Amino acid sequence: MDFSISETAKIRMIDTLTSLFRGDSKDSALVYISPDLGGSDFIRVVSPFIKNPLLSGVSVYCIKDLFIDGALNERRICNAFYRSHNVTFLVSRNKISISNVHELRRLQKKYSCSVIVDLDDDLFSMDSTHPQYEEYLPELDKLKELLGFANLLVASTPEVVQGVERVGVNVKSIVIPNCLDDRIWVWGKRFSQSDDGPLRVLYSGTETHDADLKMLADYMPSIVDSVYEATGRKLEVHVVGGTLLDLPGLIIHRVPPELRRYDLYVEWLCNLGTFDFAVAPLCLDNKMNHAKSNLKFLEYSALGLPCIYTNIEPYRRTVTHGLDGYLVDLNSKEGWIESFCSLSSDRCLREKMGMAAEKKLKSFYLLSDHFEDWASLIN
Numbered sequence: 001m002d003f004s005i006s007e008t009a010k011i012r013m014i015d016t017l018t019s020l021f022r023g024d025s026k027d028s029a030l031v032y033i034s035p036d037l038g039g040s041d042f043i044r045v046v047s048p049f050i051k052n053p054l055l056s057g058v059s060v061y062c063i064k065d066l067f068i069d070g071a072l073n074e075r076r077i078c079n080a081f082y083r084s085h086n087v088t089f090l091v092s093r094n095k096i097s098i099s100n101v102h103e104l105r106r107l108q109k110k111y112s113c114s115v116i117v118d119l120d121d122d123l124f125s126m127d128s129t130h131p132q133y134e135e136y137l138p139e140l141d142k143l144k145e146l147l148g149f150a151n152l153l154v155a156s157t158p159e160v161v162q163g164v165e166r167v168g169v170n171v172k173s174i175v176i177p178n179c180l181d182d183r184i185w186v187w188g189k190r191f192s193q194s195d196d197g198p199l200r201v202l203y204s205g206t207e208t209h210d211a212d213l214k215m216l217a218d219y220m221p222s223i224v225d226s227v228y229e230a231t232g233r234k235l236e237v238h239v240v241g242g243t244l245l246d247l248p249g250l251i252i253h254r255v256p257p258e259l260r261r262y263d264l265y266v267e268w269l270c271n272l273g274t275f276d277f278a279v280a281p282l283c284l285d286n287k288m289n290h291a292k293s294n295l296k297f298l299e300y301s302a303l304g305l306p307c308i309y310t311n312i313e314p315y316r317r318t319v320t321h322g323l324d325g326y327l328v329d330l331n332s333k334e335g336w337i338e339s340f341c342s343l344s345s346d347r348c349l350r351e352k353m354g355m356a357a358e359k360k361l362k363s364f365y366l367l368s369d370h371f372e373d374w375a376s377l378i379n
Contacts, residue, residue: 028378029059029080032090033066033100039295042262044118044156045092047181047367048374055375066100077107087113088378091146093120096139101146108149116377117147117171120156120178122163122291129284131208147171154377157314159291176374178293179367184263185302186270187358198234199227199344202278202305204269204296207244212310215283217247219333226337227344235344237279240269270303277343277350278307285312285330294318297325301361306353308339324357 030049034041049060061080063073080087089104108115124140126133147153147164153173155161161173205213216237224235238251259268280296282289290313297318300307309315311327319325326342328335343350 027057027059028086028088029061030055030088030090030378031061031063031077031080032092033063033096034092034094036064036094037261039262039265040120041092041094043178043181043295044120044154044176045090046262047184048371049090049378051183052371052375054371055378058378065097066103067097072103081111087111088116089113090116090118090377091150092118093123096142096146098142098145101142104146105149108151114151115146115149116152116154117143117150118154119160119164120293122160122288124163124167125287125291127286127288129211129286130288131210144169152377156293157291159287159313163287163291174377176370177365178295178298179365179370180298180302180361181263181367183368184266186267187302195347196233198236199231199277200273200275201235201237202240202275202300202303203237203280204240204278204299205243206241210243210245212281212283213239213243213247214245215331216279216281216336217245217250219336220249222333223337223340226341230341231344233344235340238272238275240272269299275303275305276347277354278303278305280307280309280315281336282310282312283331289313297357298361298365301354301357304354304358306343306350306357308336308343318360320356320360324353324360 032045032049034045037046046062049055049058052058059080063077066073066077087107089107091100091104104115107113123136123143126136130136144167147169148171150171153161153164153171155164155173155175156178158175161175164171164173203213203216220235220237227233227235236251237249238253240253240255242254243250243252253272255265255268259265278296278300280300292314294314294317297307297309297315301324306325308326308328309319311321311329315325315327319327321327326339328339343353
């Protein structure tokens, strides 16, 4: 005998139980919908609300989807409505099914719950040069529909808001920049104290940034020769993340699948060993890159590493050239060679610059100093 409950019946069950229990508690509930707990999701949708001291009266639920194998995730959704008078749904930037969009709209209309969308990329400015263009193109209409009824857009940069406005979506917005959760980073110098052996250079990125890595790889033969001539030392470029490119001379550190959750990734990264400095190249000066956050600056600074950045947003507004990093003009081979040689030749400069970067991070970009920004979304 088939005792399965139809989707219509499940929706009615949720509606009935919610009407019975709603209002029994003054607590609020936050339900964040996050397909994974990787970097962006963890930093912007998870960390700000887990054990936030200003949200002690808020029940927090994490679900990957409103639906499980096509069936409504009634247990988590019911729990949120049972316990709470005010329910807020927070949706991450990652792809969302049209069934989720329609169900969020239904819950919003019926119970006046809030829907908040978090974006840390200007997805509407993605063009055919981006490796995920074909993958994300079908998602944009769903995202526009979601933003069309959302109560609030939370963006990592002003340029992300501008990208939404350019496609004609009118939604209330607020900018909350990325910060690092100081509860999961272990502070301590991780730059090399050695003046012997190869210089270890850190590059962090996924295959979506292969074009940026390829630009730097094309410069590397000249960089390697110039650094060796200036210092007598070889270079090792360590790529953390992944690449689809077959580039000789790179040392690849692929993140184990079981460590993709950001807090576990951070622990793994901090135990990779010491490095001398880092690099963050960008090969295109386009709207999508301009809208990116300064996350690479935050992560490298947490490791105590100075870094060479391409001189476009998001780094231009964060890095003070020569003080806490180097800014190299777009596609300037000579600029990269000069910056590599400068940092490679002077360990004291590397240490001083790394300390300045870490100081800026701790002064402006720690989550513990910005809990109020996130709590205000719920309160």
